[in-house]
Amino acid sequence: MTIAITEIKTKSDKLIYSYKKDNLSDDERINQFLDKILEIRKPLQRTIKTINKLDDLLLLVTWADVKTKQDKKDLKYIFKTAKIIHKKFLVDYAFLHKRLNKKLFKEILFDFKNAVDDFEDSILEAENVMSVVRKDKKMMSLINSIF
Amino acid sequence: MEFYFTERFIDEFKKIIKAKEHKNLENCFIEEIFKKTFDEILKTGASRQSGDNNNSAYIKKRIGKLNSGKRGGYRSYIMILIKNKELYFIFIHPKAGRRSMVKLDSNEEQKIIKKFKSEKKLKNLIRVELLNAADNNPDKTDKIINSETKHCIF
Numbered sequence: 302m303t304i305a306i307t308e309i310k311t312k313s314d315k316l317i318y319s320y321k322k323d324n325l326s327d328d329e330r331i332n333q334f335l336d337k338i339l340e341i342r343k344p345l346q347r348t349i350k351t352i353n354k355l356d357d358l359l360l361l362v363t364w365a366d367v368k369t370k371q372d373k374k375d376l377k378y379i380f381k382t383a384k385i386i387h388k389k390f391l392v393d394y395a396f397l398h399k400r401l402n403k404k405l406f407k408e409i410l411f412d413f414k415n416a417v418d419d420f421e422d423s424i425l426e427a428e429n430v431m432s433v434v435r436k437d438k439k440m441m442s443l444i445n446s447i448f
Numbered sequence: 449m450e451f452y453f454t455e456r457f458i459d460e461f462k463k464i465i466k467a468k469e470h471k472n473l474e475n476c477f478i479e480e481i482f483k484k485t486f487d488e489i490l491k492t493g494a495s496r497q498s499g500d501n502n503n504s505a506y507i508k509k510r511i512g513k514l515n516s517g518k519r520g521g522y523r524s525y526i527m528i529l530i531k532n533k534e535l536y537f538i539f540i541h542p543k544a545g546r547r548s549m550v551k552l553d554s555n556e557e558q559k560i561i562k563k564f565k566s567e568k569k570l571k572n573l574i575r576v577e578l579l580n581a582a583d584n585n586p587d588k589t590d591k592i593i594n595s596e597t598k599h600c601i602f
Contacts (some may be wrong), residue, residue, distance in 0.1 A: 302490060302501050302530075356493075363495040419493075419510075426495050426508070434497050441498050445556060447565050448504040448529055 303309045304366050306375040312378055313358050317386050320351045338405060345397070345409050352390060360384055361364040363430045376431060385423050390417045449486050449533045452573040454564055455539045458601060460547075464522075465602060466557065467546040472514055473522065474602050475571050478590045480511045481524075482578040504529050506561070511540075525552065529562060538564045576601055 348433070366372055374435050394417055398410055434440065453461075464470045481489060489509065499505030504527065511522040525539040539560050541547045552560070555593055575595040581588050592601045 302487070357491065360495045361491065361495065363497075364490070364501060422510075430495050430497055433572075437498075437554075440554075440558065440561075443561055443565075444498045444504075444506045444527075447527060447561070447568065 302364055304361055304365050306372045308374045309358055309361055309365065310379055312381065313355060316351050316355050316358070316384060320348060320355075320386065323347060323351075341406070342409055345406075345413060348390075348393075349409075349412050349416045349443065351414075352420050355383070355386070356416070356420045356423045359420070359427050362427045367431070380424065380428055383420075387421055387424060389419065390420065391413070437441070439448070449480070449535065451534045451576050452534065452566055453576055453601065454536070454538050454573060455541055456560060456563060458574070459533060459538050461602060464540065464542060466548050469545045470542060472505070473511075473542075473591070476511050476514055476521065477524075478507075478578060478592065479487070479514065482590075482592070483536075486556075489554075489576075490528075502530060512563075525557070527562070536564065536568070 303351065309446075314422060362376065365372075367376055394410075396412055397413065403410070450509075457488075460471065465473050484492075489565045492505070493510035493512070494507050497506045497508055499507075503543060507526050507528060509524045509526055511524055513521045520541050522540055524537055527536040528534065529536075539552060539557075541552065543550070576592050577595045579591045579600075581590050593599060594601060
């Protein structure tokens with residue numbers, strides 16, 4: 302399986318853009334949503350899907366090889382934007398947790414938080430692999446000697 | 449696709465499922481490994497630690513708890529022979545609850561990989577497969593079994 306950093310960057314940007322379009326912090330929109338439970342759930346589910354897709358994309362970074370200066374630059378950009386959007390997800394979660402009825406939206410809030418937590422975990426994991434694990438020559442040669 | 453467990457992996461797995469909070473681990477594992485395609489296993493929740501994409505790789509794979517996120521779930525450490533679609537499970541730990549750890553200590557990780565290397569050389573690995581609930585399974589649930597003896601692993 303091969304994937305280019307630039308491809309991940311483009312996909313990541315598209316997902317972040319689609320998320321921003323569905324900005325859930327809009328007070329007015331949330332107030333309208335409160336009247337219609339089903340209408341609230343739809344964008345939340347969409348956001349959870351976006352976070353999950355971003356999460357998978359981020360771990361895909363570890364399947365790519367950093368070969369050029371541009372790759373390095375793109376990688377830095379991916380981690381930077383991922384951290385920024387993660388903070389935004391957390392703010393959104395806090396906002397929703399405060400505003401939504403806990404009983405009515407218990408399940409979706411739980412899914413939202415899990416998706417955000419998984420995403421944070423992936424950022425840390427991918428960053429650790431690319432900046433620490435890949436530089437461990439002892440480990441690399443051990444792995445290469447197995448098969 | 450072929451699946452192999454090391455003795456260490458089975459030992460850890462058995463210790464983990466002793467805890468009430470982890471009793472569903474076998475089901476979670478079946479859902480995320482045995483019921484997925486090779487590509488799905490690699491492309492979702494898996495990070496390549498080292499190795500290469502076309503031959504063999506060492507990966508860390510997240511196993512989510514059923515009806516929950518992957519963060520509070522489990523981390524499995526797998527060696528993969530990509531061209532033969534062979535997956536060798538060498539270690540697993542929960543991220544939360546009993547026997548949890550954030551990640552495997554790097555010295556311990558190297559020890560486990562070296563042990564795997566020698567076990568592989570000696571062909572001491574256990575080939576496993578899925579016994580579906582529908583396939584005359586007396587427990588009426590999906591189970592992981594030893595491919596040779598047909599006995600349940602857990």
